[in-house]
Amino acid sequence: MSADVTIDPRRLGKVAVLMGGHSAEREVSLMSGTGVLEALRRRGVDAHAFDPAQRDLCDLKREGYQRAFITLHGRFGEDGTVQGALELMGIPYTGPGVLASSVAMDKVMTKRIWRAEGLPTPDWRQVASAEDTAAAFQALGAPMIVKPAREGSTIGLTKVTDAAQCAEAYRLAARHDPEVLCEQFVGGDEVTCPVLGTGAEARALPVIHIVAPDGNYDYEHKYFTDDTQYIVPCDLPAGEEAAIQALVLKAYQTLGCRGWARADVMIDARTRQPYLLEINTSPGMTGHSLVPMSARAVGIDYETLCLQVLATAALDNPLPASVVS
Numbered sequence: 001m002s003a004d005v006t007i008d009p010r011r012l013g014k015v016a017v018l019m020g021g022h023s024a025e026r027e028v029s030l031m032s033g034t035g036v037l038e039a040l041r042r043r044g045v046d047a048h049a050f051d052p053a054q055r056d057l058c059d060l061k062r063e064g065y066q067r068a069f070i071t072l073h074g075r076f077g078e079d080g081t082v083q084g085a086l087e088l089m090g091i092p093y094t095g096p097g098v099l100a101s102s103v104a105m106d107k108v109m110t111k112r113i114w115r116a117e118g119l120p121t122p123d124w125r126q127v128a129s130a131e132d133t134a135a136a137f138q139a140l141g142a143p144m145i146v147k148p149a150r151e152g153s154t155i156g157l158t159k160v161t162d163a164a165q166c167a168e169a170y171r172l173a174a175r176h177d178p179e180v181l182c183e184q185f186v187g188g189d190e191v192t193c194p195v196l197g198t199g200a201e202a203r204a205l206p207v208i209h210i211v212a213p214d215g216n217y218d219y220e221h222k223y224f225t226d227d228t229q230y231i232v233p234c235d236l237p238a239g240e241e242a243a244i245q246a247l248v249l250k251a252y253q254t255l256g257c258r259g260w261a262r263a264d265v266m267i268d269a270r271t272r273q274p275y276l277l278e279i280n281t282s283p284g285m286t287g288h289s290l291v292p293m294s295a296r297a298v299g300i301d302y303e304t305l306c307l308q309v310l311a312t313a314a315l316d317n318p319l320p321a322s323v324v325s
Helices: 026-042 081-089 098-105 107-116 130-140 163-176 219-223 240-254 290-296 302-311
Strands: 014-018 046-050 067-070 124-127 144-148 158-160 180-184 188-196 208-211 229-231 260-268 274-280
Touching (some): 026 046, 026 302, 067 081, 067 302, 081 098, 098 107, 107 240, 107 274, 124 130, 130 144, 130 163, 130 180, 144 163, 188 240, 188 290, 208 290, 240 274
Antiparallel strands (some): 144 158, 144 180, 188 260, 208 229, 260 274
């Protein structure tokens, strides 16, 4: 990724910071977007807030925006829908393209691809009823994670330790998404690793070891408390960090990601085998967020990170000028 000294903010044009949106993660998205907006403005970028829940996306084209920094989280922003609209308008945007965003948002599809490519991910079952969930519990064993297949930030997630919890766990997840994922629980160290860049230039940033109270890294502990410990540089045994970085980079490239993303990994306490959980293609940029934390460990401050990510904004399939003019 280019050093920020080579990036002329004036050449980035008029920039929309997409924030808010319609998903269950709207509140977090607004926090991410506000941080990015202020950072870009401090660096001299002509950046403006744009909430797709309150404005027509077509206004981006009508008002002459030349780039979009996507800080939308969850569905209707991180799932390929907004990316597709921006492709049609010819407005370059940050993060992975339409297909990679769509696949990465669907945890079941992501796991199928990773497993097909030989990448380690916990066993799972996709379920459509409380009865299916109970059957998955018998197959996967306890504990088992039940969560919406297309949500983030642990929304709608339950750690099931007893068969009697299956029905309520399914109902909670299904309230957020009709596609529900049951996943084998991996006990051990929870880590995350961001990736910046595209293709051969993509590189993994330092791994962060997440130590949450009672191992419960839920929505509150992610965004609204200071009880969680984030260890970076991480305290993993020698060689493990490099192995996880290589695994995450392969997972990123396998899905066709570009720009940036962040993958979550569990390390089995007994075997030290890392397992990929999911990949976030529009990572959080709040005061508690992990990508800025990892970037700081290699000397990239928040403003520089925002500027560098914005400079990678691109289109998957640029249309002829006559089509988008």
